[in-house]
Amino acid sequence: MTTATAPNRPHSGRTFATVLTFGTLAALTLAELRVADAASAGPGRAAALAGLLMLKVGLVLTLCLRADFRRRSASRLVLLGLIFASGTAAVLMLEAAFQARLR
């Protein structure tokens, strides 16, 4: 949704799309708050919250950061970031497991 890479559409249409996007994000946040208040069991609530979070992150990535329009630079860099983050996760988990064994 940043200016330069946005598709050429009439101004009012783009504004409507922006309002719709942020309205959806606000609605998803409200849904998160409702789910957090719900009396359902822990795992179900956690799964619902994770699903809503994925939806929000997906919306921001595709519509605000326009990651889908930056295939050459962005997608590869983000992919690289995710791979490194996974590597960091593995190292941290191994470290935690090692510390737990020491205890």
Next chain:
Amino acid sequence: MSQSTGTVAAPAAQGSSHVGVAGMWTFLATDAMGFGGLFIAYGVLRVRADVWPDPRVHLGLGLAAAMTFGLLASAFTMTQAARAAASPARLGWLAATAALGLAFLCGELAEYRRLWAAADPVRIGSGLYGGTFYALTGYHGLHVLVGVVCLLAVALRGARPRTLEVVALYWHFVDLAWMPIFTFLYLMPAR
């Protein structure tokens, strides 16, 4: 002469703008690793902890929700500022974005103050819960602060549309990084 300069300068300017966007994406990718590491550390520590307090016991969900909506609104105003890059209206949108960012920071400071002064205080040194909470929210708060400074610099100095696009990229990333913090720290039940 001037015509030939113009034809040479245009691709050069375009090239530098691509460099700016690519540079910001490179920074965001490395920054995402920093946030990723903190999230993973938080997850591992929380899962392995014998006892983890319920978020509602200590944290103010109402304030956090208001901060979240404020940050969402700031992402909207940032989008509008980037879209109005060539018109004077961009100043108003940039000011609104910076004001919402500052309001977010004030909310965060109010939350810290409340936690420190509570009867059962949550402090950096008061265990894993406090340590991970302050690490994640503080790291994000620093990003917001940097973003506000950038916004003010762009508003005061006047910037090219592509510079605004780079700042907008950063601001959307800051918005994106808050989403898992809000879900994991404030909403996710203890067990």
